[in-house]
Amino acid sequence: MSAASGTSTVHTEQRDGIFVITIDRPTARNAIDGATAHALAAAVDELDTRDDLVVGILTGAGGVFSAGMDLKAFAAGDTPVVPGRGFAGITRAQIKTPLIAAVEGYALGGGTEMALACDMIVAARDATFGQTEVHFGIVPPEGGMVRLPERIPRNIALELLLTGDPLPAERASELGLVNHLTEPGETLDRALELAGRVAHNAPLAIAAVKRVVNERTAFRDEDALREQDQIVAPVLASQDAREGARAFTEKRSPHWQGR
Structure with missing residues (x-):
């Protein structure tokens, strides 16, 4: 049995204790604006507060997970960050x-950070991850610089963070970032199968495992993110950051000033 609900940009569906959260802005490659971020926060809150939900899946409509921050909305002053909840409210x-990312197509910038915020990742073989923020005069402050070096070798994480180069899903799987690879179009089915194997187990045991792992790692992340924020605040407020967003909107190469 299933039941569907949601807003215009985020849809949810329940399937036997599994809660599927779908970002639905395909014309914007599921980029996150303020309204979508708050809708995702509400969906995750529902996942956490309902006793009949055991595991969640985060995915994107139209064959794309998420292109990250909606730079056009950002350039216009909109923010995809929810206070206390971070980027996309996640x-x-x-x-x-437990939350599983089902990744088709692109998971770039904040899209990769959203996947990193999930506990497991299922990805299509032709999917692409990447922390592309340096191309736009900013940095990935919502987990990319903190979590990526903990999920893959530090030197490779640094290469990706400093170059903004893409990370193909097959390479991400070799590095241990991706749990399961699928053929294109099959990630949700594989994620549902994985979620079903989780949901088959005792709810109290599942909750205890997630809590122990969270308290072992999430609070360390919290300290690291707090220290990071002091370093990156001037970058995010810089003229270069604004220039990067403008250059993207105007479809031209940015002119960096280093300030």
């Missing part, structure tokens, strides 16, 4: 329920 939230 990246700094203490999510109690």
Whole structure:
């Protein structure tokens, strides 16, 4: 049995204890604006507060996970960050329920950070991850610089963070970032199968495992993110950051000034 609900940009569906959260802005490659961020925060809150939900899946409509921050909305003053919850209402939230990312197409910038905020990742073989923020005069402050070096070798994480180069899903799987690879179009089915194997087990045991792992790692992340914020605040407020967003909107190469 299933039941569907949601807003215009985020849809949810329940399937036997599994809660599927779908970002639905395909014309914007599921980039996150302020309204979508708050809708995702509400969906994750529902996942965490309902006793009949055991595991969640985060995915995107139209064959794309998420292109990250909506730079056009950002350039216009809109923010995809929810206070206390981070980017997309997810990246700094203490999510109690296991959450699986089902990644098709692109998971770039904040899209990669959203996947990193999940507990497991299922990805299509032709999917692409990447922390591309340096191309736009900013940095990935919502987990990319903190979590990526903990999930893959530090030197490779640094290469990706400093170059902004893409990370193909097959390489991400070799590095241990991705749990399961699928053929294109099959990630949700594989994620549902994985979620079903989790949901088959005792709810109290599942909750205890997630809590122990969270308290072992999430609070360390919290300290690291707090220290990071002091370093990156001037970068995010810089003229270069504004220039990067403008250059993207105007479809031209940015002119960096280093200030």
